[in-house]
Amino acid sequence: MRSVFDKKRAGGFVWLLLGVVFAVYSVIVFMGGSGTLFFAVWIMGAAVCLFMMTAKFAGLWKKVPNALRKASFVTFGLLFAFFLLVEGFILSGFSEKGERGLDYIIVPGARVYTSGPSVVLKYRLDRALVYLSENPGALCIVSGGQGGNEPFAEAVGMKDYLVKHGIPEDRILVEDKSLNTVQNMRYSAAILKDRGVDTGKAKIGIVTNNFHVFRCKGLARKAGFENACAFSAGSKPLYLPNNMLREFIGVLKDKLLGNM
Numbered sequence: 001m002r003s004v005f006d007k008k009r010a011g012g013f014v015w016l017l018l019g020v021v022f023a024v025y026s027v028i029v030f031m032g033g034s035g036t037l038f039f040a041v042w043i044m045g046a047a048v049c050l051f052m053m054t055a056k057f058a059g060l061w062k063k064v065p066n067a068l069r070k071a072s073f074v075t076f077g078l079l080f081a082f083f084l085l086v087e088g089f090i091l092s093g094f095s096e097k098g099e100r101g102l103d104y105i106i107v108p109g110a111r112v113y114t115s116g117p118s119v120v121l122k123y124r125l126d127r128a129l130v131y132l133s134e135n136p137g138a139l140c141i142v143s144g145g146q147g148g149n150e151p152f153a154e155a156v157g158m159k160d161y162l163v164k165h166g167i168p169e170d171r172i173l174v175e176d177k178s179l180n181t182v183q184n185m186r187y188s189a190a191i192l193k194d195r196g197v198d199t200g201k202a203k204i205g206i207v208t209n210n211f212h213v214f215r216c217k218g219l220a221r222k223a224g225f226e227n228a229c230a231f232s233a234g235s236k237p238l239y240l241p242n243n244m245l246r247e248f249i250g251v252l253k254d255k256l257l258g259n260m
Contacts (some may be wrong), residue, residue, distance in 0.1 A: 012057045015049045023043065089251070097232070102229070103197075103203045112156075201227065215260065
């Protein structure tokens with residue numbers, strides 16, 4: 001009897017610990033000021049953990065029919081394996097180093113503030129600065145419209161940042177209408193086509209954060225950038241779990257919608 005109770009208590013405390021971790025992390029993500037509501041996913045995770053803790057202490061799981069319990073374990077195992085597979089694809093983009101001598105690079109937008117780019121966006125822009133400095137023949141497309149929580153279009157803030165760091169204005173093309181990554185790629189392609197560029201043959205590079213590379217390359221190919229390469233710009237480790245989970249959902253969504 002004591003061993004059964006100990007197992008119950010140990011399992012319950014594991015769920016409690018996970019719930020606390022998820023709850024604290026949701027606050028960290030919220031305070032990071034990404035401008036999205038994705039922090040709520042971690043709150044939901046905390047709620048699930050607390051429910052499982054309650055069920056464990058109350059012995060409710062033992063009351064579930066054995067066949068249903070086994071089916072639940074198998075289903076969870078398959079879903080977790082699928083999650084790991086997709087995350088593996090996302091991780092494959094972390095080592096992308098792009099190519100020298102490109103015609104254009106595209107920097108997809110992220111949140112901007114009156115004071116400047118968000119942390120995520122700054123990683124992208126700083127990597128773009130390095131490339132543009134080392135490859136003076138390349139032009140840069142900054143792509144991003146204005147969200148409801150932003151003081152101006154992301155592309156405007158991005159151009160301002162690049163110019164302040166020494167990139168001539170005539171090397172920067174502004175795409176300031178897009179509201180997501182799919183549109184970043186499609187609208188950037190439209191700008192180049194208006195300039196008479198064959199997007200299927202032009203040498204294009206996508207500059208974005210490591211967790212964003214895999215999806216961006218898929219979206220770029222679908223938008224007509226057949227020879228697109230990518231530059232992994234890094235990201236802040238503290239927010240990587242949140243960004244990786246968000247990208248998992250993003251990849252599934254864009255695959256289902258035929259965007260990549």
